[in-house]
Amino acid sequence: MNRIAQGLLMVLLGAAALSCTLASDLYLNYVQPAFRPFLVGAGAVLLVLGVIAIVADMRAADGGGREHDGHGDDGHGHDHARGPGVAWLLLLPVVAVFAVAPPALGAYSAATGAAAAPPAEADAAALGDLGTEAAAGEPVEMELQEFVMRAWTDEERAMAGREIELTGFAVPNPEGEGWYLARLQMACCAADAIVNRVLITDEPEPDKDSWWTVRGTWVEPEGDLQAVRDHRIEVETMSEVADPPDPYE
Structure with missing residues (x-):
């Protein structure tokens, strides 16, 4: 050269x-x-x-x-x-x-990569107030990261009974029960991405890597919130959407 x-x-x-x-x-x-x-x-x-x-x-x-x-x-x-x-x-x-032009990480990475884990110290106050949108008949739109953290840390269970709107891509459940709506969260670059996901069992599994906006209610678990592996959402409506310009959270 x-x-x-x-x-x-x-x-x-x-x-x-x-x-x-x-x-x-x-x-x-x-x-x-x-x-x-x-x-x-x-x-x-x-x-x-x-x-x-x-x-x-x-x-x-x-x-x-x-x-x-x-x-x-x-x-x-x-x-x-x-x-x-x-x-x-x-x-x-x-x-x-x-x-x-390698694409963004998707369903394969979400199925095989490290999933988000409950925080060592629960701090629901750091997420702020959930708002009053549901009282006016509108869903509470939030990122999957926020949904998962609230589900693990909010002992007051403010999401119970509220209509939640989440957007993510479809990921098959390797264990066979339902499928995941997932989003990858990265601190720096794609190499350190972790998976935020919610399990859906009451809707047919769509094509993997397809993007969906889902409206539904949190399936409130019994007992210790941080002992739950996969939080669930009961779907009311779901619609396919285009891939967002920024696929990560």
Whole structure:
């Protein structure tokens, strides 16, 4: 890999980063929205450095900046302007973005990955007031993460009898009972994602990875809330929706 190839590689990597962040929301499949400025900055720097490297090498070649005697720069057939061949592996991220565009994690990851667990210290107050929407005949819309945490921590059981609206993707239950409405939650990037899910047993299982908005009521368990493995919802209505731009919570 010569210097011009190295410059082109940096240009391609920078263009890939910028295309994922400025031209589309593809980066949301892999990292949190807060990382967008850093990706844009990194892409811009790579692009500029790549252009500078290409221009500098072309000017050096045009101006006869190096003398070639047929044996390389050191007279022994070695060209120190070349980088290691393994550097071509840096093209793989570019190919992945432009040719393959890996999708966001979905049903397979939700079925095999780590599920959210009850918090060590229950703190329902940190979730705030549930609101009064249900009193006006409107469902309480919430993220799956909030639903699961309330189901585990709210000893006052404020969700009991309230109509709840949740949105997520369908995941088969490997144990065979019903199916899950799930959403992946990540702290930093897709590699650390955990699963928030609610078990549905009173509706036919839809296609896996299809997205649904479900309205229903929490199936209130008996006994210790944190001893429940999978919280359930009794479905009143459900409708298929398009994949959201940001699939994670």
